[in-house]
Amino acid sequence: GAVVSQHPSRVICKSGTSVKIECRSLDFQATTMFWYRQFPKQSLMLMATSNEGSKATYEQGVEKDKFLINHASLTLSTLTVTSAHPEDSSFYICSAIVPRDSYGYTFGSGTRLTVV
Amino acid sequence: DAKTTQPPSMDCAEGRAANLPCNHSTISGNEYVYWYRQIHSQGPQYIIHGLKNNETNEMASLIITEDRKSSTLILPHATLRDTAVYYCIVRGLMKTSYDKVIFGPGTSLSVIP
Numbered sequence: 001g002a003v004v005s006q007h008p009s010r011v012i013c014k015s016g017t018s019v020k021i022e023c024r025s026l027d028f029q030a031t032t033m034f035w036y037r038q039f040p041k042q043s044l045m046l047m048a049t050s051n052e053g054s055k056a057t058y059e060q061g062v063e064k065d066k067f068l069i070n071h072a073s074l075t076l077s078t079l080t081v082t083s084a085h086p087e088d089s090s091f092y093i094c095s096a097i098v099p100r101d102s103y104g105y106t107f108g109s110g111t112r113l114t115v116v
Numbered sequence: 117d118a119k120t121t122q123p124p125s126m127d128c129a130e131g132r133a134a135n136l137p138c139n140h141s142t143i144s145g146n147e148y149v150y151w152y153r154q155i156h157s158q159g160p161q162y163i164i165h166g167l168k169n170n171e172t173n174e175m176a177s178l179i180i181t182e183d184r185k186s187s188t189l190i191l192p193h194a195t196l197r198d199t200a201v202y203y204c205i206v207r208g209l210m211k212t213s214y215d216k217v218i219f220g221p222g223t224s225l226s227v228i229p
Contacts, residue, residue: 006159034216043203044160044219093159095217104150104207105217107159 002028002098006108013084013115021079021111023094029074030096034105035067038091050077084115119143119206125224128198134191136223138204141185147208149180151189153200154222160203163189194227201225 003026013019023033031052036044048069050056056069066088068080077096081088094108121139128134140149148167152160164171164178166187171178177190191198203222 004159036219043201043221044154046216046218049216091157095159104162104165105152105160106162107152109159110157112157 002106004094004096004106004108006094006111008111009109010112015085015115016083018080018082019084019113021092023077023108025075025096028098030077031074033071033077033094033096035069035079036093036095038093044093081113086115089113089115120204120220122204122220122223124221125226127226127228128194130196130227130229131193134194134198134225134227136189136202136225137186138189139186140204140206143184143206147206149178149187150205150207151176151178152203152205154203155200196227196229199225199227
């Protein structure tokens with residue numbers, strides 16, 4: 001089946017630094033990827049939609065200058081959390097539309113970000 | 117906003133069938149019902165989807181009522197590894213960038229030994 005590889009799985013960073021999370025589609029071309037964040041015991045919250053070769057579309061209330069999304073190729077989308085603060089600590093998950101079947105989405109395994 | 121409502125939690129005895137309900141009373145004619153599950157600290161996993169007919173695969177069965185306003189996901193023989201949060205989602209066939217998925221709170225299923 002279609003696989004999205006997400007790295008790193010866990011990252012700890014200091015306040016004020018930036019962290020990049022990568023999502024790669026391994027056996028298909030992902031023209032569209034979605035980024036979610038999830039706080040403990042809560043559901044996934046959609047942050048933004050990224051389309052290859054164009055600017056990302058952010059959901060209301062998500063700071064686009066803080067969460068930089070780049071989708072420069074058909075197999076790679078990145079999320080950079082800039083000037084991270086402890087309140088940015090969360091579980092970040094990417095997903096992609098699989099074009100060849102009706103499964104809809106396939107998800108990455110998630111990244112646990114802890115800002116200290 | 118999510119278009120579905122699910123009970124927040126359920127328990128099921130190991131080896132028994134787990135029946136997870138979902139209400140989607142505002143579903144439109146071209147919208148499918150998708151089910152995903154999320155095991156703790158992992159990304160969601162696709163389970164099954166359907167339009168109006170009942171569906172079955174190696175993981176589960178999906179029963180959709182005739183009026184399509186509700187559905188039930190059935191795990192025929194629940195195991196401890198089925199303990200997860202189950203999400204019921206209503207969307208058009210997800211093939212375009214406009215088909216973003218909004219997750220509701222889901223049902224937290226606990227399979228008990």
